[in-house]
Amino acid sequence: MIQQSEIQVEKLIKPFKNAEQEKPAIEARGLVKVFGDNRAVDGIDLTVPTGCIYGVLGPNGAGKTTVINILATLLKADAGTAKIFGHDVQHEAQIVRQLIGVTGQSATVDEKLSATENLVIFGRLLGLSASDARKKAAELLEEFGLTEAAKLTLEKFSGGMRRRLDLAASLIAQPPLIFLDEPTTGLDPRTRNQMWNTIRQLVSSGSTILLTTQYLDEADQLANRIVVIDHGRVIAEGTPHELKTAIGVATLHVRLADGKDIVEAMRIIETILIVKASTSEPALITAPIADPERVTDLLLALREANIHLAGVSVQEPTLDEVFLAVTGDTKQAEKGETTK
Amino acid sequence: MIATQIIPGAERELKNHTSFRTTISNSLTMAYRSLRKVRRTPEQLFDVTLQPIIFTLMFTYIFGGAIAGNVHNYLPIVIPGILIQTVITASMVTGVQLREDMDKGVFNRFKVMPIARIAPLAGALLADTIRYGIATALTFVMGYILGYRPGAGLGGVLAGGLLVILFAWCISWIFAYFGIIARTASSVQGISLIILFPLTFLSNAFVPTNTLPGWLKSFVNVNPVSHLVSAVRELTNQGTIGHDFWLSLIGAVVVVAIFAPLTVRAYMRKA
Numbered sequence A: 001m002i003q004q005s006e007i008q009v010e011k012l013i014k015p016f017k018n019a020e021q022e023k024p025a026i027e028a029r030g031l032v033k034v035f036g037d038n039r040a041v042d043g044i045d046l047t048v049p050t051g052c053i054y055g056v057l058g059p060n061g062a063g064k065t066t067v068i069n070i071l072a073t074l075l076k077a078d079a080g081t082a083k084i085f086g087h088d089v090q091h092e093a094q095i096v097r098q099l100i101g102v103t104g105q106s107a108t109v110d111e112k113l114s115a116t117e118n119l120v121i122f123g124r125l126l127g128l129s130a131s132d133a134r135k136k137a138a139e140l141l142e143e144f145g146l147t148e149a150a151k152l153t154l155e156k157f158s159g160g161m162r163r164r165l166d167l168a169a170s171l172i173a174q175p176p177l178i179f180l181d182e183p184t185t186g187l188d189p190r191t192r193n194q195m196w197n198t199i200r201q202l203v204s205s206g207s208t209i210l211l212t213t214q215y216l217d218e219a220d221q222l223a224n225r226i227v228v229i230d231h232g233r234v235i236a237e238g239t240p241h242e243l244k245t246a247i248g249v250a251t252l253h254v255r256l257a258d259g260k261d262i263v264e265a266m267r268i269i270e271t272i273l274i275v276k277a278s279t280s281e282p283a284l285i286t287a288p289i290a291d292p293e294r295v296t297d298l299l300l301a302l303r304e305a306n307i308h309l310a311g312v313s314v315q316e317p318t319l320d321e322v323f324l325a326v327t328g329d330t331k332q333a334e335k336g337e338t339t340k
Numbered sequence B: 001m002i003a004t005q006i007i008p009g010a011e012r013e014l015k016n017h018t019s020f021r022t023t024i025s026n027s028l029t030m031a032y033r034s035l036r037k038v039r040r041t042p043e044q045l046f047d048v049t050l051q052p053i054i055f056t057l058m059f060t061y062i063f064g065g066a067i068a069g070n071v072h073n074y075l076p077i078v079i080p081g082i083l084i085q086t087v088i089t090a091s092m093v094t095g096v097q098l099r100e101d102m103d104k105g106v107f108n109r110f111k112v113m114p115i116a117r118i119a120p121l122a123g124a125l126l127a128d129t130i131r132y133g134i135a136t137a138l139t140f141v142m143g144y145i146l147g148y149r150p151g152a153g154l155g156g157v158l159a160g161g162l163l164v165i166l167f168a169w170c171i172s173w174i175f176a177y178f179g180i181i182a183r184t185a186s187s188v189q190g191i192s193l194i195i196l197f198p199l200t201f202l203s204n205a206f207v208p209t210n211t212l213p214g215w216l217k218s219f220v221n222v223n224p225v226s227h228l229v230s231a232v233r234e235l236t237n238q239g240t241i242g243h244d245f246w247l248s249l250i251g252a253v254v255v256v257a258i259f260a261p262l263t264v265r266a267y268m269r270k271a
Helices: A006-012 A064-071 A093-099 A115-125 A130-143 A159-170 A189-204 A216-222 A240-246 A259-273 A293-304 A319-327 A330-335 B020-040 B042-068 B071-102 B106-112 B119-146 B153-181 B185-201 B214-222 B224-238 B243-270
Strands: A026-035 A038-048 A053-057 A079-084 A100-103 A177-181 A208-213 A225-230 A233-238 A250-256 A278-281 A284-289 A309-315
Touching: A026 A064, A038 A064, A038 A079, A038 A225, A038 A233, A053 A064, A053 A189, A053 A216, A064 A079, A064 A177, A064 A208, A093 A100, A100 A159, A100 B106, A115 A130, A115 A159, A115 B020, A130 A159, A159 A189, A189 A208, A189 A216, A208 A216, A225 A240, A225 A319, A233 A240, A250 A259, A250 A293, A259 A284, A259 A293, A278 A319, A293 A309, B020 B042, B020 B119, B042 B071, B042 B119, B071 B106, B071 B119, B071 B153, B071 B185, B071 B224, B106 B119, B119 B153, B119 B243, B153 B185, B153 B224, B153 B243, B214 B224, B224 B243
Parallel strands: A053 A208, A053 A225, A100 A177, A177 A208
Antiparallel strands: A026 A038, A026 A079, A225 A233, A250 A284, A250 A309, A278 A284
């Protein structure tokens, strides 16, 4: 249990509270970042209300990490502005740094030091006294189930332990805004569930969380709002529910017996269902079903065209479909491991 | 689990600058961090423990007879020379280790923390004075074992040692600069050796300068390392402070005046 010292709390709270000061946790307008020929971030607007989990969804190389780096004062945007609780990330960088915690894709803790030493040093850097820093370190290690490993150097830590310690290190200052850059990538399902619980608890204690992920399931489970970005642009934004309903009632999956028929099959599907179909595997076609009645016509038409099917299924919309539909770049969404 | 409510971002009172006190405190914490790391990886101290021992033995017995007639007469000349070579080599390692350290993910965290930007740099350089201290002590101890009895006694030795440590700290800014601008740790080592060898060998550290050709002698005479070697010899052997003392101090200050701002700027740009 975190017991923040009274004195510290008093020092941090302004003498008067002003309801009108309710500013969004993040407000970004027209962010651009160009690396050589690559427009990694190409005019992104973001508004993240205080107290929510905001999911940033996108394939690898979509610009997610670059956006976080700009918001976390690590990178200077080439154009646009970003404010964290009303403070400009460029001109008030040192203030912004007092408001955020960042847990990146790579562990940002010291390999050669023990878990306790790491946390104590971060605590000291944040202005805690030696004894407070030790106390805080012990509390956080307890919370994250790392007490037994407190004295081990990180070289002996597993991936999941490292990730937890990394998150613990971001929470020393109890920042109101936490950036989690793919916090569960590479974790086993059990550790991932623990991480999800921790994230939910953070929000219930008043933190705002910006979370990037390539797992649509994760965004669906955790996020109150989701923004989908691709090629450095925002291509969809809304609650998971809004995004799902926007995409259609259900999706039809048609698996062909012979992949050679795919062009013809696509043409028939698009003509009869009057929608845009997409393909993510050599013999699999997906299409939203606007009118279920037409599916009967479609199946008959496919038989007439002598196209043999290996399987047909109807699926309720998932964020995967949303993702495929809005990115239109099916291969990356399927694998997610391609470009970086 | 996480019970306490977080104080909302809009209600916090914050400052956009880092105070001098915070800068000092951050730097000391970073120095503490470096020392903890040394404790975990004692092999980082090989250069400042083995080198003084091996080099003192080697140089004394190889050059002793040829240059000073016998080992005993050579010791007052060579011990300050070896001391300075060892400590300056140790200051080069500062740059290499800084580069290695900066390549680690933990530097990304330092960058997003509200700490003085200069602290990781200042801390590393500060912690390294302990390495120079170890090298200094071991060189004098080796000298003592071989029969070196400095004329100015313990006081002179301490003064000489402190001067060398201060000088090395100043020189370490050069290597820290290369550590920051270089792309890899091994390239830092490469660049630094090119500077290090002329600086230490083209001096009066090991040989008397009167046999050198004129052009070389003129370089040796302006080399701040030569002045440092002379200053330390005077301090340890006679217990006097001559003009070499002041010249080496001025040289060191000039190095800091040029390289400290350069280093800090390069670091800030990267940070």
